[in-house]
Amino acid sequence: MNIYVLLKKTFDTEEKITVSGGAIEDDGAEFIINPYDEYAVEEAITQRDAHGGEVTVVTVGDEDSEKQLRTALAMGADKAVLINTEEDLEEGDSFTTVKILEAFFEDKExxxxxxxxxxxxxxxxQVGPRLAELLGFPYVTTITNLEIQDKTVTIEKDVEGDVEILETSLPLLVTCQQGLNEPRYPSLPGIMKAKKKPLEELEIDDLDLDEDDVEAKTKTIDIYLPPEKEAGRVLEGEISDQVNELVSLLKNEKKVL
Ligand SMILES: Cc1cc2nc3c(=O)[nH]c(=O)nc-3n(C[C@H](O)[C@H](O)[C@H](O)COP(=O)(O)OP(=O)(O)OC[C@H]3O[C@@H](n4cnc5c(N)ncnc54)[C@H](O)[C@@H]3O)c2cc1C
Structure with a gap:
């Protein structure tokens, strides 16, 4: 089976985000594999081990994304592809990412x-479902179990805490939800082997795309952090006085009544 994983690097969840001039400061920040993509890598490896074939991890990113791709290779993926947009594009959105991925998959089995x-x-x-639409593949989101028998695929899907069971067929795109599996940590031999595994680097040129083809359809106008949480206030005195004060505060100060 030819199995592909779409992988995005994201801020480490421990990282304290700072915003300056309407943009997120990422200088010196630690990056990790998007946690949901770890489930995707783990599932891809499990399915490959059960059915044969190979796992290729693909990211649209920059030079630094190599680190997350190498981690996926150390977990057990076979190959990695970095579509590096650093030189050609300053901005991008879901449209950009999906157009690039569509072009990448055009000649792939x-x-x-x-x-x-x-x-x-x-x-x-958006990235998973939009790509599936462009490729003409069926897709199922938030999956928590995946069974493949020949071309038939049975899927359990998380629907707000309930489970929906669906049957579909290959080729297929799925998006992975917590509970699908327990992603493994890369082992030391895995990390050593990953250094020698193939990592192909492409630019949008190599995919016959230019800047105009992938120009973002949305523009970020502003980014700001939520206001600091105010300290709570404890009301004192007779209960009836506290109720009156509370109602007055909600009405006149917070203006929610
Ligand atoms: C040239 C360029 C510049 C960008 N500049 C910025 C920027 O300045 N600031 C910023 O915050 N973002 C930037 N991005 C990121 C871009 O906005 C997002 O990657 C894109 O909109 C996906 O949306 P999302 O992050 O909500 O992903 P979702 O749709 O929520 O992601 C779902 C899944 O899709 C897959 N996926 C998502 N993104 C990628 C990817 N890049 N490669 C492979 N798989 C992926 C992963 O499996 C992920 O778990 C840039 C992207 C490009 C191409």
Missing amino acids: VDLILAGNVAIDEASG
């Missing part, structure tokens, strides 16, 4: 594509 359910930074949850 694909059985299964696994993506994360959502990226924990920008969280649009």
